Amino acid sequence: MSEEPRLPPEPIPVTLLTGFLGAGKTTLLNRLLQDPGLADTAVLINEFGEIGLDHLLVQHFDDATVLLASGCLCCNVRGDLVEGLEQLLRRMDNGVIPPFRRVVIETTGLADPAPILHVLMMHPYLVLRFRLDGVVTLVDAVNGVGTLDEHPESVRQAAISDRIVLTKTDLVDTPEREASLTDLRARLRRLAPGAPVLDAAKGEAVPSTLFDAGLYDPATKIPDVSRWLADEAVAEAEAQHRAHAHDANRHDDRIRAFTVATEAPVSAAAIDMFLELVRGTHGAKLLRLKGIVKLVEDPEHPLVLHGVQHVLHPPSQLAAWPDEDRRTRLVMIVRDVEPAVIRRLFDAFMGLPAPDQPDRIAMTDNPLAPATMRR
Numbered sequence: 001m002s003e004e005p006r007l008p009p010e011p012i013p014v015t016l017l018t019g020f021l022g023a024g025k026t027t028l029l030n031r032l033l034q035d036p037g038l039a040d041t042a043v044l045i046n047e048f049g050e051i052g053l054d055h056l057l058v059q060h061f062d063d064a065t066v067l068l069a070s071g072c073l074c075c076n077v078r079g080d081l082v083e084g085l086e087q088l089l090r091r092m093d094n095g096v097i098p099p100f101r102r103v104v105i106e107t108t109g110l111a112d113p114a115p116i117l118h119v120l121m122m123h124p125y126l127v128l129r130f131r132l133d134g135v136v137t138l139v140d141a142v143n144g145v146g147t148l149d150e151h152p153e154s155v156r157q158a159a160i161s162d163r164i165v166l167t168k169t170d171l172v173d174t175p176e177r178e179a180s181l182t183d184l185r186a187r188l189r190r191l192a193p194g195a196p197v198l199d200a201a202k203g204e205a206v207p208s209t210l211f212d213a214g215l216y217d218p219a220t221k222i223p224d225v226s227r228w229l230a231d232e233a234v235a236e237a238e239a240q241h242r243a244h245a246h247d248a249n250r251h252d253d254r255i256r257a258f259t260v261a262t263e264a265p266v267s268a269a270a271i272d273m274f275l276e277l278v279r280g281t282h283g284a285k286l287l288r289l290k291g292i293v294k295l296v297e298d299p300e301h302p303l304v305l306h307g308v309q310h311v312l313h314p315p316s317q318l319a320a321w322p323d324e325d326r327r328t329r330l331v332m333i334v335r336d337v338e339p340a341v342i343r344r345l346f347d348a349f350m351g352l353p354a355p356d357q358p359d360r361i362a363m364t365d366n367p368l369a370p371a372t373m374r375r
Ligand SMILES: Nc1nc2c(ncn2[C@@H]2O[C@H](COP(=O)(O)OP(=O)(O)OP(=O)(O)O)[C@@H](O)[C@H]2O)c(=O)[nH]1
Pocket: 019, 020, 021, 022, 023, 024, 025, 026, 027, 028, 054, 108, 109, 167, 168, 169, 170, 171, 200, 201
């Protein structure tokens, strides 16, 4: 009797819940966990400080909740997060807890989400069992403007988010607070033009709006590139940015979201070298990159790119183009980098002619180019 081949389990989506100290992460998490749709959710809570308290506030505390208590996730990230995720898998695989279909990681308010995302994108075993669904960033509607001004980490948290949730809008009850909230909304739109901004107090932050932020439309299981890339919203924000004066010392003004695109198919080598150069030169300044690429070698199966800082998710290919737009499109969020610099590089590598600019051959044949770039 032939046995059915055992398919590997579907990777479980992981959502990162971030936001500055006191933004309302635990409050929102508690509310979400009461939703019957999230009954099979496992939770990882990162506590900062010797004595963790947050977990005492999480009402749904059971074996499907793992506490990472040894410090800030972004500092002790590898050991703790990996151990926490493995613990959840062990408990599930051994039948200690029922199978869970989703994981939410609540970070401390001070965490830089990038190293956490790196684990989810790069760990050799965990990437087979988990996939990053999205980053949800909570922003306090009353204190948000001050926090963005004072704390660069809060700006980074907003910039790399897939969804932004405004909390405490119920406390916006004076003209000053209303004006501050209007300013805050405008700043968040500039920082993360592709991320919908939801109002928690109005009940907009429900599971169906917060989760399933990945490439695949959860209802149809078909990739929805325009929703995922949000390249149109980014291009619009970029045009608005150009139309206004900016202060290079303000945290938000140092962050730029922009798109590059081309109709013509690009070779795998050219896109590879372009990414290598951008990552090599701008590394940590490249906060996030998402993209879809039409390859010369295989134009019918677009390549999907997803990166956080210098770490690029192993690229995957789609079975087909999901809609009429078959251009190569990359969306990037950078800090302290002028988009024009990256755009020029992109044009050179994609063979898009520009007067007075070196082309790809000139760059890759150059003995002064980084070793990885030389042909
Ligand atoms: N009025 C109002 N208060 C809120 C709202 N969300 C959270 N709070 C309050 O804000 C305080 C901080 O909320 P938490 O949920 O503990 O915030 P947190 O982001 O988990 O905090 P840390 O773990 O310290 O970073 C608590 O007193 C909450 O009751 C909201 O939408 N409206």
